[in-house]
Amino acid sequence: MSNTIHFDIPELFSMKRYPEKLSYRGSLDLLHRPKISIVGTRRPNPYTRSITLELSKKLSLSGMVIVSGAALGVDAIAHQGAGAENTIAVLPSGIDVHYPAANAELIEAIEKRGLTISPFERGFDAREWSFVVRNEIVVALGDVLIVTEADIDSGSMRSVEYALAMKKPIYVLPHRLRESAATRQLLRDGKAEAIDDIDIFVALVSQKGRNAMDDSPFFAFCRNAPTYEEVLAKFPKDIFEAELNGIVEVRNGRVYLE
Incomplete structure (x- = not known):
């Protein structure tokens, strides 16, 4: 059973165009808590998988809600680390279409215990342009954007463009040479900060989140x-x-x- 959101979500006013319609399944209470957006490649290396899981789990335990796009790879790991009850999944499809099918079980758990959101009509199948819309909403909802691994010209870098336009802080993981070229480029250009210590980072952003709640x-x-x-x-x-x-x-x- 899905519903339509009948109130404004202030975070989404930072988008180029506020969505005409938003459907949801789950608990809207998550929208009123401090939120962190995590995105990245659909094919993360073992290091990225491990750190993304640890990072999302510790952020969740500190009281943060993890926002991502329910895609394969980093998105799914971020949702899993947070736990279904502490995560928001923004779908590139209709609220009743569990895309991708490989993550159907994860999406079902989130809609029962967390929150799924879609700006598309029921029955709508994901298309290339709908991922772009999904990405903008994911970025807008979070106070901070974390990109754990990304290639040049990837969908994650489109998310970075939105974060820069919205003046959102951007954080990335430190990677070895020849890995995650896009996030290393962001560091070289001074557009992102590296998460060098997970516990210190979690303490910093969770305190900022609590301050924002006040x-x-x-x-x-x-x-x-x-x-x-x-x-x-x-x-x-x-x-x-x-x-x-x-x-x-x-x-x-x-x-x-x-």
């Missing part, structure tokens, strides 16, 4: 760089006071916390 609704809404018109419609008094006090800045029609 935000007022106004600050939480503004953290996703909404348009000025969106903020004005929801928080007319707060936005004027925040502007006067220099707490927010309006750039190119969007509101940013200072």
Whole structure:
């Protein structure tokens, strides 16, 4: 049994276009907890598999919800490490289509104990362009994007483009030469930080997540760089006071916390 989300998800206002319709199965309570997005290759090497599993498990135990795309490889490992009750799977297909079929059992567990989301109609089969839509939602939902392994010109790098546009922090695993060329390129270009110590990283991001949970609704809404018109419609008094006090800045029609 699937349902339609009848309220705005503030994180998704950072997308180029807010989804016209969102269907879900599972617990919407997960949307109100701190979230981390994890993506990567469908063919991870043993090192990536091991670290992705450990990382997602420890982030979950610290109170974070893991968001990914239910794909083979890194996505599935991230969901498994978090545990079905602590993960959100964004589907590239209709909410009733368990894609890929190889992960059907995993997706069924998530929709029963966690949360699955789809912006597509029931019965819709995944297509090349729908993976792009899925990827943008995965990135938008998380406070941080982690790419554990990726090749140049991969779908994971499209996710990185979204994260950069949304001004999301990006983290990658340190890899050996000739492995994960895309994430090593991100480090060379200064667009990502390396996770050199899992426990220190988990402690850092989980504390930031708890701090974000203490935000007022106004600050939480503004953290996703909404348009000025969106903020004005929801928080007319707060936005004027925040502007006067220099707490927010309006750039190119969007509101940013200072």
